[in-house]
Amino acid sequence: MKKKILHVDLDAFFASVEQLDNPKLKGKPVIVGGTSKRGVVATCSYEARKYGVHSAMSSVMAHKLCPNGIFVRGHMERYKEISSQVFEILHEVTDSIQQMSIDEAYLDITDLDEDPHDIAVWIKEEVKNRIGITISIGISYNKFLAKLASDWNKPDGIFKITEEDIPDILIPLPVLKVHGLGKKTAAKLNNIGIFTIGDLLQYDIKSLSYIFGQSRAEEIYNRIRGIDNRSIKVTSIRKSYGRETTFSEDTKDREYIREVLDIYLLKITDRLKKSNKLAKTVTVKIKYEDFEQITRSHSLTSYTSSYDLFKEAMDLVLDGVELKKKVRLAGVSLSNISDSEHYQMSIFD
Incomplete structure (x- = not known):
């Protein structure tokens, strides 16, 4: 039986909460993080991302890219409160939840009879109506593809990747999209002419072992072919x-x-x-x-x-x-x- 996995990801979470609590910030380039010269961006609204601002960027650089940006010091207790409310909604769907961070989780809905798309729509509507923020949801038959799908139509999107979509949907994607490959590894691959998953698909396991090492080679080989056997590890205890x-x-x-x-x-x-x-x-x-x-x-x-x-x-x-x-x-x-x-x-x- 093929699994039915959802990956849920709150859109620009910290910035969205700030805009929720202060309606004057809606539609504005909000940058959450340290406001000093040594500060670092925690996250920013999509309005700020249009200027090239992103998380982990220095506040100085963010100000240069987005002079009109509104810098806000984070309110972690408030973010935890909103996150808890979101997870209460997710628990109304299933208890099989692996929380990855304050704003991201996997749900295993294999045992539910409802259509995954209908469940995703319900989650989005409930989060929007009850809390007032948006969430993007990816649907697929494993964790790698579900996470990939949740990023497809951000913000406020739903996207589904099926077996029939593989490998065509993966071929043009940059290697950085492969879960487990970081920026440094992607740069090394680029240096030897490997830029896309399509490029990576040309290599067999033996060749990949020279690049990634024996232990990771099989994992990468399978993943770029849509194979990911990782299970949901329940981390969120229902209260x-x-x-x-x-x-x-x-x-x-x-x-x-x-x-x-x-x-x-x-x-x-x-x-x-x-x-x-x-x-x-x-x-x-x-x-x-x-x-x-x-x-x-x-x-x-x-x-x-x-x-x-x-x-x-x-x-x-x-x-x-x-x-x-x-x-x-x-x-x-x-x-x-x-x-x-x-x-x-x-x-x-």
Whole structure:
């Protein structure tokens, strides 16, 4: 069975968060990083990239290339907060997630029945609607090609690479696009006349071993032919299961909100059971029309995956929420997670 892998990559993440928090920066060349003469660019908006600014560049050089650039000192705690919100959305799709950095991850969705493109569209819409930033997603049957695909239509893009696309789609690409080949190695290859993956495809494993060494030669040989057997190594431990939505129209209809959260709770508890997990705490999240946000929680006396018990608790929480203003977003989540096979019931359960 061919794997179905997604690679998700938040677009110009730090700069996007700065533009999110300060709308006056939208559409402007934002450069995040040290603002002193010895400073280094952490990342920059796509408006700044048009001038040739890129990460790891000195702030002095960035200012020369982009005199109108707006330099912003980074806010790492805020970036972590937004990243956590994004990964909560990803966990609504699958728990098979390998987080590569604060803004990048692989998802293995092989076991899901849904079309990968539909899942990618859903992720993009949820990240945009709930958080307000964009994400690019690559779809393929292995990690190398999925990562390659996520960079294809940046920013805010979706791209899929299939077996039928190989090797034609790879042939014209520069060797730097091959995962595992850095700038120094690419420069060495260029010096001996190897500029594209098509050039590299002309060499057998024995020849490649003279260039890369025996251990790496087979890996590179396979990779440029679309073969990558690396598995998803789950690095992101799920701390909660939840769903939320932004309503098409702001509402004060408590029963409508309850009905929506009811559907989500049913899906969440079903997911909990399939994952062989138990939970103890239910949380309702409400965001009002003026973007004021509140969360209210209730913890049960013991761990469970029972929809009925959590439904009763959720209703109590929701009844205690004052609908003083119209609501634009509502969500429900279950937390305080335990593995069911390791949970020992108390005499009160």
